[in-house]
Amino acid sequence: MGADKVVASAAEAVADIGDGASLAVGGFGLCGVPAVLIEALYERGATGLRVVSNNCGLDGRGLGRLLAAGRIARAMGSYVGENKEFARQYLGGEIEVELMPQGTLAERLRAGGSGIPAFYTPAGVGTLVAEGGLPWRYAPDGSVAVASPPKEVREFGGRSHVLEEAITTDFALVRAAKGDRHGNLVFDKAARNFNPLCAMAGRVTVAEVEELVEPGAIDPDHVHLPGVFVQRVVPLTPEQAADKPIEKRTVRSGEPTARSEEPTVRSDERTVREVRD
Structure with a gap:
């Protein structure tokens, strides 16, 4: 029998996420975002967070809540998007941002969860991704204060590839459509994009689930993420589950x-x- 991983509240689930923690956060835009857990983390007051997520939410929604409060010190992702506050902080030198190709981000998370330390990919060869010099942090005067370092490039099969390191984080926050008490999760449609990968990369993964079911209620063939990757499960109320802007x-x-x-x-x-x- 597996352990019952259900916790009483989102606040309890994030209570040990402290200042400076690294987080892998699922979702894309506002789709599949663990908004309840993010709000609980906002209320907790943790700051200096290092976040790995495809993007940083929107102004006032998702990770945008933490961003606007100045709680995020560093962000790794592939998309700034339409979050004006994210762009303002990045260009103003208030936050360090490491941007990368979206597929590279996905594979770096998957590799981290699979115990693979690094891998080679052709994505980014011949650009600043491989050669270094991407602005990670700007100075107040607009100059580049911190730039990305060059990466190793090797040839395989007559084609150049750049070495990318895996990503692991202290915690992961994800959202699932359905989950059981053992942490087995099912994601709905596009919410299956980054959520499973982020869950794999976190040393402690917390999942908010729209529907909590008993062990055995999910057909094993329908499980998108096995419970071995999940340490805590937070069941949402019907109102929380329906809140999808x-x-x-x-x-x-x-x-x-x-x-x-x-x-x-x-x-x-x-x-x-x-x-x-």
Whole structure:
């Protein structure tokens, strides 16, 4: 029998995340983001955090909450996106940022969780990713205060590859659609992008789950992430599980259909079709 990993609250689940901790945080934009755990960490007051995530949320949402409060000292990711505060802090020299190709980020997390110390990839060869010089931190006057170092490049099969090191973190925060008491998780659609990889990379992984089920309720063939990678499970309330804001609304152009439907409004996690009465 596996251990029951359910904890009573998000606050309890993040209580030992202290100043300067490194975190791998799942999600993409606002899709699959462990917002409840992030909010609990915000309330805890931990600062000087070193975050690994595809992006840093939006202004006031997701990791954007910690960012706006000045709690993040360093961020590793592949996308600044439309978070104006993230861009402002980076260009103003208030935060150190290591950007990398998105596939490289994913593989560095996966490698860390798999015990692989490093790997070679062709992505980034011939650019500052391999040659060094990417601005990690700017000085107040706009000059580069800290730049990325050059990386080892080797040839395999007549093609150059750059050496990338694996990523592991002190903690990982992820969100799953379903999970059992042993930590086995199932992710919904695009939320399966970075969440499993971040969970693998964390030494202590905390998962907030929209639906908690008993062990055995999930078909083993349907498990996306085995419980061996998860140490704590936080079940969400129905209200918390339903809180999924739309990151950016876009409207499809074209004439209404024969059913007199309005244009489709798309989001990261769902499509909302508004129909005239």
